Amino acid sequence: MKVGAVFTATIAVLLMLTVNGSGAPPAGGMNPANGWSLHVDGKLHYPGRPSMIAHHYCKGVAGGLTECQLYDSDGSNARLVGVEVVVPAAMWRTFSGTERSRWHYHKTEIPKIGATLPDLSPEEAAKVAKSLEETYGKVYLLWDPSRDNTPVGMPRLTIIK
Numbered sequence: 332m333k334v335g336a337v338f339t340a341t342i343a344v345l346l347m348l349t350v351n352g353s354g355a356p357p358a359g360g361m362n363p364a365n366g367w368s369l370h371v372d373g374k375l376h377y378p379g380r381p382s383m384i385a386h387h388y389c390k391g392v393a394g395g396l397t398e399c400q401l402y403d404s405d406g407s408n409a410r411l412v413g414v415e416v417v418v419p420a421a422m423w424r425t426f427s428g429t430e431r432s433r434w435h436y437h438k439t440e441i442p443k444i445g446a447t448l449p450d451l452s453p454e455e456a457a458k459v460a461k462s463l464e465e466t467y468g469k470v471y472l473l474w475d476p477s478r479d480n481t482p483v484g485m486p487r488l489t490i491i492k
Contacts, residue, residue: 366390367400369459373444375402375491376413376470380477387415395419397466405449405475413472413489415481423467434467435491444491 367388376385386409391398402415423434441460448456470489472484 343451346350368450369399370450371399371446371448372405372407373446375444376472376489377475377477378489379475383477385413389415389417395422401470401472410476412474412476412482413470415468415470417463417466417468420465420467431467433488433490434469437466437468438464440468442490 363406367390369387369389371387371389373386373387374384375381377383383403386402386405387399388402389397395418396455397417399415399417400411400469401415402409403412404410406414418434420471423431426434446460451459468491471486472489472492473486474484
């Protein structure tokens with residue numbers, strides 16, 4: 332099995348377990364809004380305040396990708412401030428040099444940002460962190476909540492190197 336397939340399979344199993352603890356699909360059927368359950372917290376995503384936490388809620392999607400919604404908190408009134416797309420290394424290597432420069436390597440980025448997986452046991456978190464090591468992420472910041480309390484400004488890429 333290829334590294335990307337192992338990563339996708341690991342994330343899929345862990346996501347299903349964190350959705351309802353049983354591994355079964357959520358009641359009511361599946362739709363694109365289901366499954367945003369892998370919670371990863373990390374710093375260095377907001378240029379105006381590098382210590383501010385970006386709360387990622389992630390899920391595996393078609394094509395071997397993982398997508399994460401980024402919020403300014405983990406409260407019920409949190410604001411969506413960005414999106415991260417995660418690709419396996421094999422896919423990243425097919426990108427042009429210019430495109431590759433827009434992505435960060437998770438093996439070096441995860442320790443830099445002080446990433447935590449607050450909703451998982453230490454053992455589950457270690458497995459997920461290990462499965463992410465050979466992946467690359469690209470963060471689209473929709474607006475910077477560290478600079479303004481309203482969604483103003485141009486969207487931008489946040490490149491964590």
